[in-house]
Amino acid sequence: MSLSSTLDRLHAQARQNRWLRYFAVFNRLALAAGFIPTGFVKIMGERFTSLSNNHPMGHYLEALHHTGYYYPFIGVLQMTAALLLLLPGTAALGAVLYFPIILNICILSLAVRFDGSLLTSPLMVLANLYLLCWYYDRLKFLLPFNQPPVPALPAPQASNKFPAGFFAGVVAAIALVVVGITSFDVKPYNTLADCRTQFDGSHRTRAGYHFCECIHNQGLPLDQSLAEYQQAPDDPASTP
Incomplete structure (x- = not known):
């Protein structure tokens, strides 16, 4: 069986599990809640932290705040991605738009050891990756799979079985993030x-x-x- 067929089969099975469907809805709402307030602050042209300009993240935010219309433009993108995630019909597009933004925030937070998003931003990246996988059927055409058309697979039966293994992996991923964050022996903190x-x-x-x-x-x-x-x-x- 080809790789594309295997991924199609696994995705179809996952989409039939109600617990995984609930988890996708939870991630959509959580990610939208993370961007709406911060995006709104940027659109209003306000700084959203009280960090000193001498702080590593403060350096960046102060410079970002003085970039003219680029600063509210980021806010518009954040608000747009959040609103797209809230609507089921546009959630896949929202997940695609959301990913480069949150990945950039995650790398920035790790680079300067910013205590405010040192833990949340990696978890948001993982949540975003889950949504990209959840909408694989809509996004797979962007992947470099050059496979001939295959007959449609029979729809799997709906399942109410709790995917204990999957959620154990979710807990393990969160634990790895926490362990990785606590491995920083020295942090600048916010004050x-x-x-x-x-x-x-x-x-x-x-x-x-x-x-x-x-x-x-x-x-x-x-x-x-x-x-x-x-x-x-x-x-x-x-x-x-």
Whole structure:
């Protein structure tokens, strides 16, 4: 059996499972809820965070805020993708439009270790990928499968069986994201006070506080601040 036929069969079976259908609806609503408020703020021309300009993400957002009509244009795209996801007839188009936007946000959040979307953006990427797979029958013609037409497959029977294996995979994917996020030993956080808190009680308090000063007060790049932190010595041992 060809790859396209195998994917068609697996997709047809998945579409008949009501639990997977409910999960698709949940992802559509959750992703739309994630873009509507942030898109609206951009359309109104307002900044949607109170981050200091010295913060790595603050640098980016401040520059983005001053890009003229490009800033509300992003908001229009976010709102459009969200509204398309809310309508069943246009949800596939919404998932396609949504994906490059959220992927960019995810990579940006990981690059600057932005605490505000460090966890949510990777999960939103996974939710978006699920929807792209859910609408495979509408999107498969974009894939480089050069296969001759095949006879239509018989429609599988509807299933009410709970796909325990699939949702176990969902839980495992979320767990991997959480573990990956917590692997960052140092983060700038959103405020100077929160940044300093992560070093309290450690043997790297002095180096950590200097890292936070570099980020929030001096406005140094994240890579440079991390390099200085890693090269700094541990706190001197206290004498009794």
